[in-house]
Structures are given as C-alpha cells and as structure tokens.
Amino acid sequence: MDLPKYIHGKEDGLPKTLASRVSFIRNARQIHIAELSYQARVPLKLIEDIEAGIETWLPTTVRQRIARVLKVDPNILEEVEVKIINNEFLPKDPPVELMERIQDEILSGNKNLKCPQCQNLLKVWIQEGFDLNGNPVKSAKAHCTVCVFQLKI
Numbered sequence: 124m125d126l127p128k129y130i131h132g133k134e135d136g137l138p139k140t141l142a143s144r145v146s147f148i149r150n151a152r153q154i155h156i157a158e159l160s161y162q163a164r165v166p167l168k169l170i171e172d173i174e175a176g177i178e179t180w181l182p183t184t185v186r187q188r189i190a191r192v193l194k195v196d197p198n199i200l201e202e203v204e205v206k207i208i209n210n211e212f213l214p215k216d217p218p219v220e221l222m223e224r225i226q227d228e229i230l231s232g233n234k235n236l237k238c239p240q241c242q243n244l245l246k247v248w249i250q251e252g253f254d255l256n257g258n259p260v261k262s263a264k265a266h267c268t269v270c271v272f273q274l275k276i
Contacts, residue, residue, distance in 0.1 A: 126148065128194065129194040129195070130148070130196065131198075139203060140176065140203055141204050141205070144200065145174055145193070145200065150194060151175075152194065156170055156174070158172065159192055159193070162190045162192040165189060165203075169185070179204060179206070180204045181201075181204060188202075193262065222275065225265060226263040226274060227263075228263070229247045229248075229263035229274075230263050233247075236265065238267040238271050239272065240267065240271075241267060241269050243269040245265045245274075246266055246271075247263070248264050248265075250262045
C-alpha cells in the first residue's frame with residue numbers, strides 16, 4: 124500500500140490493531156524502529172512493546188510524538204487503542220446515558236460514586252462558573268484515582 128504524505132481522517136486500508144498499524148506505517152515510511160524511538164523521544168523498549176502488542180494504549184504525549192514521526196493524525200493511532208485493566212478490555216468511552224447519570228448524581232449532592240470501569244470511589248466535585256451572558260453555571264466533575272476514567276459530558 125502506498126501511503127499519502129500525511130494520513131488524517133478515516134483510512135480503511137490500515138491494520139486494525141495498534142501493534143500492526145504502527146509497524147505497518149513505520150515500515151511503509153521506511154523508518155527503522157530505533158529511528159522512530161529517537162525522533163519521537165520514546166524509549167526503544169516501549170516502541171518494541173507497542174509493535175509486539177504488549178502495549179495497547181498510549182498516553183496522549185507518547186501518541187502525539189509517535190504520530191508526528193509517522194506523519195499521521197494522532198486519532199489514526201487512538202482509534203485502534205485498547206485499554207486493559209485487571210485483564211478486562213474497557214470501552215473507549217462509557218455510554219452517554221451512564222455519564223449523564225453520574226453527572227446528575229453529582230449535581231444532586233451524591234459524593235459516594237463508584238468508577239464504572241474499576242469500581243473504586245470517584246473523586247467528585249462541582250465546578251461553578253458563568254456562561255457568556257453572566258448567568259451562573261454548575262458543572263459536575265469526576266475522575267478516578269486508580270484508572271483513566273474521567274467524566275466527560
């Protein structure tokens with residue numbers, strides 16, 4: 124497959140796993156694995172683990188660095204990442220209904236909510252501010268201190 128100079132948006136011809144996608148694009152761009160590591164400022168061991176399928180989820184900064192060197196939009200890598208916690212595959216984004224329920228619980232004063240991904244207690248708070256018209260606005264905020272879950276609405 125001949126790759127465009129820069130890949131962005133949906134690319135149906137790319138492999139469906141992070142390991143095979145990084146390896147495929149790196150080889151198509153004729154970048155040695157050590158060169159990818161050096162240019163992306165990422166340890167060689169991490170690149171090897173990604174391509175071996177051991178690492179299946181990347182921190183944002185690592186994803187951006189690798190994507191820059193591979194000349195792809197970071198979303199090209201993110202769309203095939205899989206987060207595994209306690210040997211369970213976790214969905215990228217919890218259902219909107221669940222996020223709305225958590226938001227409603229926080230706004231009604233409930234502070235003892237469990238993380239939908241790992242079942243540990245969430246750190247919750249209400250952020251107060253103003254909209255563009257100067258009207259007061261309250262936003263529910265939450266994140267897990269154990270896994271990567273964040274309330275995003």
